Amino acid sequence: MRKTCPQSEYLEINDEIFALAEELLSADEIQHAEELSINLSQKSTRLSAQTALKKILGLRPKRPVYYAYHEIDRLPHWTRYPIENLGHFVDNMVKCVVTEKLATTKYNEQPLGPNLHRLKNKIPDDLYSVLEKFNLLIYRPAKHDFNVINRSHRFTSKEVVFTIFITLKLKEKLIGISNEVNDYCQDKTNDEYGISPDSVNNLL
Numbered sequence: 001m002r003k004t005c006p007q008s009e010y011l012e013i014n015d016e017i018f019a020l021a022e023e024l025l026s027a028d029e030i031q032h033a034e035e036l037s038i039n040l041s042q043k044s045t046r047l048s049a050q051t052a053l054k055k056i057l058g059l060r061p062k063r064p065v066y067y068a069y070h071e072i073d074r075l076p077h078w079t080r081y082p083i084e085n086l087g088h089f090v091d092n093m094v095k096c097v098v099t100e101k102l103a104t105t106k107y108n109e110q111p112l113g114p115n116l117h118r119l120k121n122k123i124p125d126d127l128y129s130v131l132e133k134f135n136l137l138i139y140r141p142a143k144h145d146f147n148v149i150n151r152s153h154r155f156t157s158k159e160v161v162f163t164i165f166i167t168l169k170l171k172e173k174l175i176g177i178s179n180e181v182n183d184y185c186q187d188k189t190n191d192e193y194g195i196s197p198d199s200v201n202n203l204l
Contacts, residue, residue: 138163
C-alpha cells in the first residue's frame with residue numbers, strides 16, 4: 001500500500017494551522033494533541049492513539065463525521081480524506097447557522113466561503129475570524145490544493161490530529177450560537193436519510 005504521508009513528515013505542522021490551534025485551544029488541549037500525534041507516529045502506541053482519537057471525535061452527526069471517524073484507522077499514512085470530511089462538517093454547521101440567521105434554506109448548496117460572508121456581523125467577530133482561517137488554511141486546500149511545497153504530500157498526520165481538535169472547538173462555539181447546529185450535531189435534522197442515530201454503530 002502506498003503511504004501518502006512519509007514517516008519523516010508525520011510530526012510536521014503548518015505554522016499557520018498551529019497558530020489557529022493556539023488561538024482556539026487551551027494549553028492542555030494542545031499538549032494532548034501533541035501527545036496523540038507522537039503516539040500515532042510510533043507503531044507500539046498507534047492503535048491506542050487511533051482509539052483515543054475516535055473517542056474524542058465521536059460518531060455524530062453520522063454524515064460526515066463517521067467517515068472521518070473511520071479514516072482515523074488509516075493514520076498516520078492517509079491524511080487528506082479525514083481533513084476534507086472534517087471540513088465538510090464545519091461547512092454543514094455553518095449552513096445551519098445561515099439557515100437560522102437568514103431564515104432560508106436557499107444557500108444550502110453554497111460553499112463555505114460565500115456562506116461565511118453572509119454571516120458577517122451576524123455572528124461574533126472572533127468566531128467569524130477563526131472560521132475564515134479554517135476555510136483558508138484547512139478546508140479549501142483539502143478540496144482544491146494539490147500543490148505541495150517542501151514536503152511529499154499536502155497534509156501530515158499531525159495536521160489531521162490538530163484539525164480534529166480545532167473542528168470540535170468550532171462545533172462547541174457554533175452550538176453556542178445556533179439551535180440548528182445543535183440539532184444537526186445530534187442527527188435531529190438528518191431523518192431524511194432513513195437511519196436512526198442509534199443504528200449508526202450497526203452500519204460501521
